Amino acid sequence: MNSRTRIITVANQKGGVGKTTTAINLATALAAIGERVSIMDLDPQGNASTGLGVERQERLVSSYDVLTGRANVAQASMQTAVPGLSIVPSTLDLLGIEMEISGAPDRVLKLRKALRDDESSNGLYSYVLIDCPPSLNLLTLNAMAAADSVLVPLQCEFFALEGLSQLLETVEQIRGSINPSLEIQGIVLTMFDRRNNLANQVVADVRSYMGDTVYETIIPRNVRVSEAPSYGKPAILYDLKCSGSQAYLQLASEVIRRERRLRAA
Ligand SMILES: Nc1ncnc2c1ncn2[C@@H]1O[C@H](COP(=O)(O)OP(=O)(O)OP(=O)(O)O)[C@@H](O)[C@H]1O
Numbered sequence: 193m194n195s196r197t198r199i200i201t202v203a204n205q206k207g208g209v210g211k212t213t214t215a216i217n218l219a220t221a222l223a224a225i226g227e228r229v230s231i232m233d234l235d236p237q238g239n240a241s242t243g244l245g246v247e248r249q250e251r252l253v254s255s256y257d258v259l260t261g262r263a264n265v266a267q268a269s270m271q272t273a274v275p276g277l278s279i280v281p282s283t284l285d286l287l288g289i290e291m292e293i294s295g296a297p298d299r300v301l302k303l304r305k306a307l308r309d310d311e312s313s314n315g316l317y318s319y320v321l322i323d324c325p326p327s328l329n330l331l332t333l334n335a336m337a338a339a340d341s342v343l344v345p346l347q348c349e350f351f352a353l354e355g356l357s358q359l360l361e362t363v364e365q366i367r368g369s370i371n372p373s374l375e376i377q378g379i380v381l382t383m384f385d386r387r388n389n390l391a392n393q394v395v396a397d398v399r400s401y402m403g404d405t406v407y408e409t410i411i412p413r414n415v416r417v418s419e420a421p422s423y424g425k426p427a428i429l430y431d432l433k434c435s436g437s438q439a440y441l442q443l444a445s446e447v448i449r450r451e452r453r454l455r456a457a
Pocket residue numbers: 206207208209210211212213214235237239324325326382383384411412413414415417418419421436
């Protein structure tokens with residue numbers, strides 16, 4: 193993978209905040225505007241793979257194989273129904289990874305090495321989005337070590353900010369040790385319900401605490417977005433016009449603008 197590929201890790205150790213939904217729909221939106229995108233499903237739950245219509249029995253080569261050096265990205269990639277979007281699916285093999293590599297001195301660098309040394313995918317992708325599990329475990333650390341930037345979904349609920357400082361500290365540690373150029377791409381507020389006063393308060397709090405790091409785009413709570421994965425489709429394919437799809441298209445243009453800025457810096 194050459195330096196022109198931007199690797200964005202979607203991470204938050206809290207469960208159910210919209211990481212996978214964001215990875216799938218942001219990737220689809222980027223592909224829709226002509227980027228060549230790969231999703232790396234690094235969660236043993238495999239929701240990104242399922243949500244993009246890749247059945248378990250089809251996952252012959254997986255992110256586990258990439259992480260452990262058994263396959264390169266080109267070998268592990270599967271084309272999705274979205275033109276320009278492929279996925280490296282996950283399998284339950286990932287559950288064993290902590291045990292398997294925890295003794296290795298380069299245990300946090302496995303994915304970084306696999307991606308950076310991988311010439312098979314040179315020029316194939318402009319973006320790689322990594323979908324992380326809800327944990328700051330070795331998989332998430334590998335994703336942060338491999339990435340150019342981290343994108344953090346925050347659900348608009350009372351405890352939204354809980355855990356954020358721990359996440360940001362982890363990013364700092366990775367930056368201070370193995371990946372000095374790691375940036376925060378941004379924080380995206382998800383599942384916003386404007387009829388809920390509390391949600392409005394959460395938006396105001398997160399903006400005052402995190403400032404410009406927070407994207408202007410807010411992803412609304414939208415039933416079409418939650419239905420789409422059961423059809424094995426991104427929301428943007430399932431219902432382009434729904435408010436959730438439109439918000440993810442808008443988020444993609446903000447992400448691209450920020451990437452240009454980060455690249456120039
Ligand atoms: N904008 C939205 N509107 C409605 N439902 C949503 C929205 N975003 C996500 N959801 C639903 O919320 C649930 C959690 O979302 P998602 O799986 O993306 O979170 P996650 O952070 O990846 O979860 P995990 O931590 O388990 O990996 C899913 O059922 C998803 O369909």
